[in-house]
Amino acid sequence: GDSVTQMEGPVTLSEEAFLTINCTYTATGYPSLFWYVQYPGEGLQLLLKATKADDKGSNKGFEATYRKETTSFHLEKGSVQVSDSAVYFCALQGGSARQLTFGSGTQLTVLP
Amino acid sequence: DGGITQSPKYLFRKEGQNVTLSCEQNLNHDAMYWYRQDPGQGLRLIYYSQIVNDFQKGDIAEGYSVSREKKESFPLTVTSAQKNPTAFYLCASSTSRDRSAEKLFFGSGTQLSVL
Numbered sequence: 001g002d003s004v005t006q007m008e009g010p011v012t013l014s015e016e017a018f019l020t021i022n023c024t025y026t027a028t029g030y031p032s033l034f035w036y037v038q039y040p041g042e043g044l045q046l047l048l049k050a051t052k053a054d055d056k057g058s059n060k061g062f063e064a065t066y067r068k069e070t071t072s073f074h075l076e077k078g079s080v081q082v083s084d085s086a087v088y089f090c091a092l093q094g095g096s097a098r099q100l101t102f103g104s105g106t107q108l109t110v111l112p
Numbered sequence: 113d114g115g116i117t118q119s120p121k122y123l124f125r126k127e128g129q130n131v132t133l134s135c136e137q138n139l140n141h142d143a144m145y146w147y148r149q150d151p152g153q154g155l156r157l158i159y160y161s162q163i164v165n166d167f168q169k170g171d172i173a174e175g176y177s178v179s180r181e182k183k184e185s186f187p188l189t190v191t192s193a194q195k196n197p198t199a200f201y202l203c204a205s206s207t208s209r210d211r212s213a214e215k216l217f218f219g220s221g222t223q224l225s226v227l
Contacts, residue, residue, distance in 0.1 A: 019183050020219075027198065032212075032213065032214075034213050034214065041121075041221075042221075043116070043202055043204075043218030043219045043221055044155075044204075044216075044218045045143075045211070045215060045218070046214055047214070049213070049214050057120065077211045089154065089155070091213060093212070093213045100154040100157070100213050100216075101154070102154030102156075103203050104152055104153050104154050105152070105153075105154065
């Protein structure tokens with residue numbers, strides 16, 4: 001079945017540092033890929049998406065590129081802020097049943 | 113403002129007790145979902161409903177029950193048969209019956225703990 005593997009956290013960075021959170025996937029066919037963010041005490045919010053190979057999703061300074069050759073969708077941000085502290089989830093949706101599969105989440109803490 | 117409201121925010125269950133988690137949406141969405149979130153794990157689908165008076169089991173439905181008597185409401189009951197109920201429960205809704213992930217709206221969750 002489909003699966004998503006995220007880099008383990010927690011990740012702690014200083015403000016203005018560069019962020020990469022790795023995400024790789026296993027799926028049949030051509031899934032859509034997503035990053036969700038969960039701020040403390042809140043539900044998940046869609047951060048960005050990519051629906052086909054080589055697409056780049058971007059939002060709020062975050063970017064991720066759908067790499068079919070490496071089955072990856074790494075999340076990047078050039079300069080993180082304290083307000084980016086949250087848990088980030090990589091997810092894919094594919095197959096005839098449109099099953100949504102989440103990764104285990106990566107806790108990011110940004111220190112001032 | 114439109115949105116999804118989950119209540120309560122924190123809930124405690126005694127051994128052998130059934131508890132019900134509330135999920136209400138005023139977004140006029142057809143589809144609603146319940147997910148369970150455990151530390152260090154991704155979300156797992158418990159139940160979903162694509163229309164009133166109809167619902168389907170997800171990946172981990174054992175020990176849970178739901179109802180969908182109204183479009184706005186999709187309560188989840190954690191029964192005594194669920195032996196490991198401690199988790200964070202997230203409700204979601206969507207306009208799309210094909211469950212496109214980008215159309216999912218999530219509530220703020222309920223943390224259930226066993227006393």
